[in-house]
Amino acid sequence: MQNPNKTLSVSVMSGKGGVGKTNISLSLGYALHKTGNSLLLLDCDLGLANLDVLLGISPDRNLQDMLRPEIKSSDVVVSIETGGFDFLPAASGVPELVEMDEDMQDLLFRKMVQLIGNYNFLILDLGAGINKTVLSFAAMTQMRVVVVTPEPTSLTDSYALMKVLKQQHGVDDFLVLVNQASPQEAKQTFERLSAACQKFLGITIRSLGSIRADRNVVEAVRRQTPLMKYAPNTEASKDISAIAAKLERFRKDNLELIAATPPLKNFPDLGG
Ligand SMILES: Nc1ncnc2c1ncn2[C@@H]1O[C@H](COP(=O)(O)OP(=O)(O)OP(=O)(O)O)[C@@H](O)[C@H]1O
Ligand SMILES: [Mg+2]
Incomplete structure (x- = not known):
């Protein structure tokens, strides 16, 4: 018999690009690792991978190499920190998931x-927008975090993303994270999005919290050093830690539910 699943999968996505998904994914990884969690960070921005850039590393292999039968997944995974903080790099040039033929998809998923x-x-860490690869990954995970900023274009684009996910994949549970906002701005932003989702989509979104605009984020990117290492006690880092604590609590409170679901749902039929 298979062991019960213990992995909580979370996709980080957004309608509009450049709102902070990659920085948030990495910082959440550090915050969760710091409190004793093992985790794998997957760069799923297959067209424009850049988690490696934020980490300041150039991995030898990436997701594309996993499509070669002789390469094992453990050959591709990079250890970011000891104690189970790992990273699966993508690379610019990896074909989009939906462009892969079925054999390639099967091989990738099997690994x-x-x-x-x-x-x-x-x-x-997903790419921005509503392309099919984004939608497929988002529909596979147990939780979805939609990153928005207070900009009106971010709101309309995230609304569109949730609408398409509901229409095409029947997904209607979303956690919204407002980035680059004061608590007051974040509250207003969440309330506007929540009202539109409720009224026009019949979706009740939940708030995961907010992250303040913080120049240390920009500086950490420039230095290609993870924010949680560069400035662990800065405002954005504190906000991220609070969000990580919520995810950790959610996982602990829902272990039975998690045990009953695969970490990534709706994989193509992998047979035996
Ligand atoms: N809390 C913040 N405070 C200040 N600047 C921020 C914050 N979060 C993100 N940024 C800025 O936004 C930029 C884009 O962030 P990031 O690359 O994480 O966005 P993204 O959503 O992953 O973009 P893409 O859609 O291209 O994948 C960062 O380089 C940084 O300059
Ligand atoms: Mg990104």
Whole structure:
């Protein structure tokens, strides 16, 4: 019999680009690791991968190499920190998931399945927008974090993303995270989005909190050093830690539910 699943999978997505998904994914990873969680960070921005840039590393292999039969998933995974903080790099040039033929998809998923059950958390950093690869990944995870900023264009784009996910994949549970906002701005932003989702989509979104605009985020990017290492006690880092604590609590409170669901749902039928 299979062991019960213990991995909580979370996709980090947004309608509009450049709102902070990749920085948030990485910082959440550090915050969760700091409190003793094992996790795998997956760069799922297959067209424009850049988690490696934020980490200041140039991995030898990436997701594309997993499509080669002789390469094992453990050959591709990079250890970011000891104690189970791992990273699966993508690379510019990896074909989009939906452009892969079925054999390639099967091979990729088969190798990913061997990997993902080993962690407490799986964090997927998705590309922006509503392309099919984004939608497929988002529909596979147990939780979805929609990153928005107070900009009106971010609100309309995130609304569109949730609408398409509901229409095409029947997904209607979303956690909203407001980035680059004061608590007051974040509250207003969440309330506006929540009202529109309720009224026009019949969706009740939940708030995961907010992260303040913080120049240390920009500086950490410039230095290619993870924010949580560069400035662990700055405002944005504190906000991220609070959000990580919520995710950790959610996982602990829902272990039974998590045990009953695979870490990534609706994989193509992988047979035996
Ligand atoms: N809390 C913050 N405070 C200040 N600046 C921020 C904050 N979060 C993100 N940024 C800025 O936004 C930029 C874009 O962030 P990031 O690359 O994480 O966005 P993204 O959503 O992953 O973009 P893409 O859609 O291209 O994948 C960062 O380089 C940084 O300059
Ligand atoms: Mg990104």
